[in-house]
Amino acid sequence: MSERPVRVRFAPSPTGPLHIGGVRTALYNYLLARKLGGTMILRIEDTDQNRFVPGAEDYIRQSLEWVGIELDESPWKGGPHAPYRQSERKPIYREYADQLIRDGYAYYAFDTPEELDAMRERLQAAKVPNPQYNSITRTQMRNSLTLPENETQALLDAGAPYVIRLKVPRKEEIRFQDLIRGWVVVHSSAVDDKVLMKSDGMPTYHLANIVDDHLMEISHVIRGEEWLPSAPLHVLLYRYLGWEKTMPQFAHLPLLLKPDGTGKLSKRDGDRLGFPVFALEWHGTDPETGEPTVSRGYREDGYLPEALVNFLAFLGWNPGTSQEIFSMPELIEAFSIDRVSKSPAKFDVAKAKWYNEHYLRAKPDAELAPYLLAALGEHGIECSAEKAAQVVGVMKERVSFPQDFWQEAKYFFEAPTEYDQAVIAKKWNAQVSAALGAYADALPADSEPSANAEVLKSIFNQTMEAQGLKPGQVLQALRVAVTGAGAGPDLFETLAILGTGEVAQRLRAARERLG
């Protein structure tokens, strides 16, 4: 049944920043497309003009770019089925809505919002199990099914506001096969007469989505589980439009849940729980106060895109092996829709952090250096790319995020202004101080190219022996005197990067301050 080319689409609406769950949906679409040699399409679903948010579309584009999801057809790149923005396809939908009316599958409805509210209240009061505009209630409403034909025509001619609704059958079983869930069966009585065309002349999601997926020859619809309840409606639409044979295959992805408690992961959870729910930082406005707001992004928080992708891929999918680390090409190779799980996944950032640490350590020093260089630049400190790479090289095993480099390694660029008191109290005394003075004197000049960690260590050992001390008695004091901190990467590596001149100077300064 699916001998035709694989074409998948990610279809966000530009109503705000792209949620991390949306990124995962896009990722799964992309993985399937690449795995099967198909086409990845992005379509902007902007049929609701009231919810348009400036900048959102660009944000979506940048988010996908950042995580490495490439689009074969999109509003920005174009393609054989352009335009890829629904607002630019407006006339197309009208045509199909008219077709549905002609064929008796849809009808005009003239009910005002007040009348609809009244209807719902009436139904509620009558304890109707599911109040909705359907095969029963439509007989009591103002629509082209209840109104005489000439009256309908008169209303239309007079320009009365109306919507077009789908005429859902009273008793019919609607079934379809979901790639992830198997057969899903819903009775038509549970589906209401959904609005297809709004009174502003724009289609609703339901109509636009089906028309576009058909016209764009989409083979697989991979989307979040929140769409599962409306899938039967979509099946009906394909049928009534005469497109059932080429209906795409559906795959409804399990939801991403809040890490604590329950419920779908939402935009607010990020601030509440202290982790980003967006790929990129978003600058918006509070809808209530109009105040500018900033929402954190994974990128700005220091996550590497490959770590985010790997983490996201594993939320709802696994390869069935014990391999945890996957690059994008490896994910593409291993991905298959039937290994996507049915049950929702709680979003746990701890795992994302672990992935980040992994990818950070795996990255070459030269690629990590720019992060440090940028922080140094902000603080007005000059540093060569070589030295930055060295520092990053010894630090990357002990940090989780690139921004930690500056935070944890300041002392490579600034002499300490205070010393870890716990270590001082325990390890610092007159004899140790004198020994460190001797070490400072024994250090070769800065220009000495042979002053590597190895050499510095042997000089240290010799000096201590001459002082009648064991290295272990002095090492911690040496570290604190030079870096101010009680912990850090290999001491002599640290000293080597610092340079002997700087080390000697810091040692003398420490002796002056600590006695």
Next chain:
RNA sequence: GGUCCGUUCGUCUAGGGGUUAGGACAGUAGAUUUUCAUUCUACCAACAGGGGUUCGAUUCCCCUACGGACUACCA
């Protein structure tokens, strides 16, 4: 409320009629490391409950409970 979907360690999950129910993250302990971190090793820890079917159910079926989604002229 109604419809639909789901339920294996704290979390992500593997497995699938007979297993010591496996891995990863987190946690704990130990080894290495002059320190901290890394790394390595070990430990902790799960089949929601009740009925069936079966020689045997975590696995298949039903019910219950719990969780979630949806229930707009939003997507």
